[in-house]
Amino acid sequence: MNNYDFDYLIIGSGFGGSVSAHRLTQKGYSVAVMEMGKRWRAEDFPESNTQVNRYYWRPRIGLRGFFNLRPFRHVAIICGNAVGGGSITYANTLLVPPDSVWEEGSWAGLSDWKKEMPAHYAEAERMLGVTENRIFGTADHLLKEMADLHGVGHTYKPTRVAAFFPPEGEEGGKTYPDPYFGGEGPDRGTCTGCGSCMTGCKYNAKNTLDKNYLYFAEKNGAKVYAETRVVDVRPLDGKADGSAGYEVTTERSTAWVRKQSQTFRVKSVVFSASSLGTQELLFRLKQTGSLPNISDDLGNRVRTNAESIVGIRFPGKDINISEGVAIGSGIHIDEHTHIEATRYGNGHNMMASLMTLMVDGKGPLRILKWFWAMLRHPVTFARAVSPANWARQSLIFLVMQTLDASLNMRFKRRWYWPFSRILCSEGKKIPTNIPQANEFTKKMAAHFNGIPFTTATEVFFNVPFTAHCMGGCAMADTPERGVIDAQNRVFNYQNLYVVDGAMLGANLGVNPSLTITALAERAMSFIPHRDEAIKEATV
8 A cells, every 4th residue: 555645535525535534544544635616715705796706616718716606407406616615605505404314315215314313413513613502693584583483483493503602792803713613623713694695605604524524634644725626536457446546636726828737646636526527537537538438327327406596685774684603593384395595795796697587487488487577677677686785685595405316427419519518418307486385485575575586597597506415436336327336336336435415316406415415424434544554455
């Protein structure tokens, strides 16, 4: 094992990658983490997400932020690119899914999940500092009132979030010595309830991965290569199954001309580049012949939590919906449909450009109804979509369902870009209009004198938004039904793992970050300590 630059090379530093890095360094392995995005400090985050060059990630056109929006035919997917992965820009909500998810999908029957997972969830919550939300803003109070009016007030619950709240009676924004790891972790600031969790916490209060798992991985010797993209992974020494290790080639992700290519010899590789990133890279490696034996099931059954984003705008009212954490509370309007009260920090108005008036229907009829609504009510339309004070005046509903719906991803040439292959979606359309959520939103908008809105992509392209892309490299019992086995090992290869959202085998119906973390803890529990591995190899 001394012939390698690193024992493990991890592609991506999100929830799967950071957990893997920490646990592997604990077990004595040398670890490298390749992260395509930049490293961010609290003081580096933009004052507003209208500062597109510091918020959006599109390095080819000079945008080097941390928020990425990738449009596909069937869905528009939000993801993060940064050291710490999606934890930098996610809504900071960590929920355990219902037990029924383990009885569904490709991972059903692979393990005694209900017995195994509670301990891994508990450790994930400890490391991420998960606690019940303690700062309730206008959005949370409105949601509670709406739930009572709708007859579901008994389902109202505060969210469980990864934030450091101030001690009772103290104001937020103060710095304290590490409150989580007996002084071994970094100093932390306390939450002010500014609502800017998704645009970068400037108070050092959000428990992002660079403050826990990744922090300790680096403290234990892991080397993080920021702004670095992996472009090739191929087996060493003619061993097609990877039993001799891998040669990994990287380049500078933010460079236009000088790519600064590097090559590393490693024993094992962990793909943790997010569901989309891992699928895209594995497709490329399969088609170029670097890893030709990746299962043909790659890209199948990609799920989105059957998600929809709707909301209510309150223009002209003396109201500040921005106060609180990004997602502070939630309700169930029926057994399958969960709604969370969501907000952006005051001044973070960029999302207004992606929203429009809510209209029902599908396809061309829905577009015609939208035009008719715009012509009949031009003032209402202008007030609904105006970016001025949008975050302050907009209560966003993140709607998720446990009902299963999926699509497939493929890697191919398109007529509009025949020069190279790109990741594309295929299959039946996934739901873009959740009628019960729309009815709830319109009813509440009418009662509170607001304007209901939805995403423009739903109206014009019949395409929903999601921040919860899951699956595509699913866990299963055979390579005909999935890409990895029950221990996250890639079928047909040795020393190759997938540990991120791509591994999920069923629709969770809740924010997936905690489940990804818990499953990553489980995956790393199967890997022995380095000393034990060396003894076993020499026997």
